[in-house]
Amino acid sequence: MEMETYLRFALALVFVLGLIVVAAWFMRRFGYGGAAASRPGRERRLGIVEVAQIDARRKLVLVRRDGVEHLVLLGMNADLVLESGIRPAAEAGGTVP
Template sequence: MELSAYFRFVAALLFVLGIIGVFALLARRFVPGARNINRRGVKRRLSVVEVIPVDTKRRLVLLKRDDTEHLVMLGPTGDTVIERNIGTHFTDLISTDDLNGLEDAVPNADITNTADDAVETNDRKSPA
């Protein structure tokens, strides 16, 4: 083979890679949602924490919005919310007027500091 055949091969390769790059730039510009994927250094309000397949057609997805997590079952027949407000305290879910009414209704009850009064137990076995 002559040296000019190698130059043609390299030129054709660079031409094809250039076309792929142009298509990628056009896709980022005109495809909805493609621009916001994987922005580094930006704190996002919504994220997917974990995805676990249950079987071939269903999967559990743990979504995080602000400081609250939601467990959702995704499947072909529909989506089901398994648990909501994971990580949200009880006092964050009700207004302060409702909280004051509960304290008046139940004497000697401290419902604002229930998380601080939790007792730690070591029921789990340590890994061997």
């Protein structure tokens, strides 16, 4: 084989790997499954307020639904609601350190 063939192969490989990296970045940046289309003019009822990584397998997620927050522990095998009915910090009048 000639050197040109090896060069074409290497450039094609770099291009494909670059496309994979860009696709992974978009998926990570904008969410894995994509956002569900919301109706214009309507306020969203459900949202993730904050996520804290506990370790490689567990994370804490603060979810807001209809103005009420819920603290959920997500793990490999089970999910657990730790606290429910939390008032958001802005309504509670407290400041977050």
